[in-house]
Amino acid sequence: MNSQESPADVQESDEVLRILIADDNDSDRLILQTIVRKEGHTVYTACDGQEAIDIFKEQSPDLILLDALMPNVDGFEAARTIRDLAGENLVPIIFLTSLKDAASLADCLDSGGHDFLSKPYNRIILKAKIQAFARMRKLHETVQAQRDEIVMHHDRLLHEQEVAKKVFDNIAHPGCIDAPNIKHLLSPMAVFNGDLVLASRKPNGGMYVFLGDFTGHGLPAAIGAMPVSEIFYGMALKGFSMQDILREINKKLKRILPVGVFCCACMADLSFRKETVEYWIGGLPDIFIYRKANHSVEQFPSFNLPLGVLSNDKFNTETKVAPMAHGDRLYMWSDGILEAGNEAEEMFGEDGVKQVFANNDDVDSVFGELLEAVEVHTGKMEQDDDYTVVEVRQVTEESLGEYFGERGMSGGMVGGPIDWAISYELRPKTLRDFNPLPVITHLLMEVPGLRPHSGKIYTILAELYSNALEHGVLGLDSALKGSPTGFAQYYSERTQKLHTLDMGQVKFHLDHKPTDVGGELSIVVEDTGPGFDWKKKLDDAEHKTEGYCGRGLPLIATMCKSVQYLGNGNQVEVIFEWEADH
Amino acid sequence: MNPSDHVDVDSLAELKDIMEDEFDILIDTFIADSEAKIASMAEIIAASDAEELRKVAHSIKGSSSNVCAAQFSELARQLEHMGKEGTTDGAAEIFENLKQEFTCVVATLKNHI
Amino acid sequence: MAIWSTEAPTGELTIKIQGRFDFSAHQEFRDAYEKAKEDPKGYVVDMKETTYLDSSALGMLLLLRDHAGGDNSNIEIVNCNPDVKKILTISNFEQLFTIK
Known part of the structure; x- marks a missing residue:
């Protein structure tokens, strides 16, 4: 028994809904159908739960009035099935019941009903409930539409970032960041988190390593990364000093970045021959040197303002030098690693880092142990701030051989000026x-x-x-x-x-x-x-x-x-x- | 006996307003449906099937309340309750009352057509 | 997070930050100094009730410094807890602000 009635006089401001009425009792169904139709809605009727499910599949009505006790499939089961079929769409189900005890009414709601209507039917209450659920349904649709829009925008943003990242990778010099003496953790989209790691061998021997952390996220951070990378590699390959490179980067960032956006950075100049490291730190956490010989750890604090804050006449390029023997490790990181929080919002902190060194007995595994400790601490909770870590090992020039990075300036003997x-x-x-x-x-x-x-x-x-x-x-x-x-x-x-x-x-x-x-x-x-x-x-x-x-x-x-x-x-x-x- | 003892005539008048032309059909449907249910109830009680008694009585309880037959609905409720308790003991007596009440309800409703 | 600002009779504008000082404070912090009635003689940023500071807060402090006249600005940052102080120190902000 499935009859469709067309709406009669629709009152203004009332939405015409398509309402399914399922009741095995003929006279009850007749009353309800008449009341609902008079409110101007379109009515579908069913005599048992199975029929209700079938009509739902066919017509996907906006609201369902469902008798609780029916032959074949009862109202509770029909409600569960319909709710599964509806998925994330909201289909309000109002149970029709002459049950009076609290447990039965609770059953109605537990099985997926949104409300119930007791017999004998009251026309005014029924009307109010239908209207209330029409509003709720609309609200749900609005929220869904907005959510879909947000998801779409988010997807598009991610897509755009991926494209931009590819462009960045194609333009940016890869440097020698994959050299055998460097280990680093940098999220693939780090450039949009404002993190940057650069490394270049120097024409006169040794290696420069640079870690930058821009304030903010997204495009502004990524835009700053571009010139930093270009200046770093361009000047490093031409043999410029660390001071010259820092001054140039600072000048550029001060000019292009708005006030309030800057780059915390650390740059290290490793001399493989002299077994020293010359460093400059501006606004990044202390760097650590882990000594291979006696497993001691030394830390060196930041002593400058970040890059892009001061104009060049006030910018300080003073560097410091520390001994660093072959096999010693230098660690640089963004504050993300120290701020990595656990569920109780406790940060991993410098103490967490120190603990890793204290527990270590093989220098080669410090890096892995460090990442693991952070992971254990955070309990794989979503990170507030992606973190970046770099480990650089002091080596001999010879041990690095011809390695200058995948797109190093000269790869092999093919082509190039030789005579x-x-x-x-x-x-x-x-x-x-x-x-x-x-x-x-x-x-x-x-x-x-x-x-x-x-x-x-x-x-x-x-x-x-x-x-x-x-x-x-x-x-x-x-x-x-x-x-x-x-x-x-x-x-x-x-x-x-x-x-x-x-x-x-x-x-x-x-x-x-x-x-x-x-x-x-x-x-x-x-x-x-x-x-x-x-x-x-x-x-x-x-x-x-x-x-x-x-x-x-x-x-x-x-x-x-x-x-x-x-x-x-x-x-x-x-x-x-x-x-x-x- | 006063008709209003069996059916709330004010509410019934209201229902008639709502149903308009369909009121006659409603009353006919209710009577036919109830007659069928009462017939099956007699067999159920004879067979002492408490679960079936509960179901049929529940249905009568709901539909009779909708046509404003409060006393008829109350008797159905008592039978539903027995069924729920898992017994048909004493059901025959209430069933007799229910049948009598139904006769009065039918008479009153037909007066309103 | 909440931000109040008060203007002292001596002409200083005090900005108080309660709770986490991060990007969510952006607009409120800016309003605190941009809506001051007269040009203050100096600024005091009171961190007594500031629990946390992130790098975007450092950026906001630089914006205040710029607003207050850049190199000629007169800004004191006071009552920092050790965590907040550490972040300011790492960034060497004592070169730009008077930190007490």
């Missing part, structure tokens, strides 16, 4: 305040396979250039450097003379040729100075290996195939022979 020569002449105004070594080193590093030798080449260039400039062009006497006071005098004279320099030149001539095993690089440096008696000096050098600080020849000689002075000593040629490291 060329160039002259570079520096005139007084340039000599005054320009350091040509980063540019020249950068040029040389374009030679495929030469990069692992960059440390030696930089040393050679630096020695030859300072000789040509200081002794040749400026005419400074190296004998001055023999005593502490003379040393200071030497450098003060150097500064003064450079400042007023208006004559003289230094000329580099570089010539690179490939060989079967690698290449041969000739470096000729010529200055406009008067030269010196190089034959006599060389003789002296053979007898005096201690205390010799003339023209840095012994040091260079150990690195090259040959070193020879030409002409009257104002010209020196170094032949550097190298083998490709396969």
Whole structure:
């Protein structure tokens, strides 16, 4: 028995609902159907629970009036089935019942009913209930629609972030963050959490590591990350100092970021040869050094404002140096790890970190133990703030071999400049305040396979250039450097003379040729100075290996195939022979 | 006997207003339905089936309250209660009262058509 | 979280922050100094009842500093609990604010 009645006079402001009435009693059903239809609603009728379910599937009515006790499937079971079918849609079910005891009425609600209506039916109460549920249904629909919209926006935002992240990855230099001496945890979307980890080997040996944590999340943080990454890699590869790089990043961030957005950061310069770490910290938590030899931990606090806060004339690039032996580990982190909270909102904190070190007995497993401890602490609760952790191990230059990152500047012997020569002449105004070594080193590093030798080449260039400039062009006497006071005098004279320099030149001539095993690089440096008696000096050098600080020849000689002075000593040629490291 | 002892005539008038043309059909439906149920109730009591007694009495209780037959509904409630308690003992006596009451209710309702 | 501001007769504007000082305080904190009637001579940020400070709060303090005249601003941050103090110290904010 399934009859559909069309609505009669619909009162204004009342919504026309499609209402299913299920009652096995013919006269009761007739009364109810008449009342409901007179309110202007569309009515479907059913005589038992099974029929009610069938009509629900077919018509999906807006509201159901359901008799509790019916043959076949009773009202309770029908309500449960209909609720399952409706899923997340709200279909109000009002039980029709002449049951009076509290337990039975509670059963109505437990089985998925929203309300009940007692026999004999009261027209006014019924009308009020239908209206109340119509409002509730509408509210539910509104909430659902808004929720769907939020979900859609959220999905779109995530999608956009993923696309933006891909663009970022394509633009950003990957650096050597995957080098064998670095372990790091960085959420894949960290750039949108404001976290950034950068690492680059230096052309003159050693490695820079940078950890940044922008205030805020999302796009503003990601926008700041871009220039930081670009400046860091661009300058690191050209051999610029940590101070220069920090100053440049600070200048850029101060200019582009609005007040109140800044980048807490730590930058470390690992010297593999000297076994030290030079560091700068601005606004990040203390960094830790874990000593392999005796399992001791030292921590070093932040001593600067974050990047992007001060203008460059107030910005402090002062760094500190700590010893760091091969095998020692340096730890840097964003405050996320310290603030990682558990259910009681207790933070993991510095104590949590220290505990990990205290419990550790194998340096190689500290990193894993640290992450595990945080996970245990938080109980895998959703993180407030994604955290970033970096561990860097002090190693030897040689142990890293050719590894310069997946898109390192020179990968293998295919392509690239291998047979060329160039002259570079520096005139007084340039000599005054320009350091040509980063540019020249950068040029040389374009030679495929030469990069692992960059440390030696930089040393050679630096020695030859300072000789040509200081002794040749400026005419400074190296004998001055023999005593502490003379040393200071030497450098003060150097500064003064450079400042007023208006004559003289230094000329580099570089010539690179490939060989079967690698290449041969000739470096000729010529200055406009008067030269010196190089034959006599060389003789002296053979007898005096201690205390010799003339023209840095012994040091260079150990690195090259040959070193020879030409002409009257104002010209020196170094032949550097190298083998490709396969 | 006064008709209002068996049916609340004021409420019935109201119901008639609501039902309009369908009032006659309603009364006919109620009477036919109730007659069928009373017939089955006689068999149920004879068979001492307490559970079935509860169901049929429950149905009569609801429908009779809707046509404003309070006393008839009350007798049905008593039978429902017995069924719920799992017994049909003494049901025959109440059933006799119920049948009598039904006759009066039918007479009153038919007067209103 | 709640924020009050009071103007002293001496011309200082005191801003009190109660509870967590984080991004949710953004608008209220800004209102506290932007809606001051006259240009205050100085600012006092009272952290007596501040339980927590995050990096966006540091950003808000920088915005206040900018509003108050940048390098010429006169801002005191007072009554910090040890946790709050630690966060200000890590960020070396004592270089920009008078922290008592």
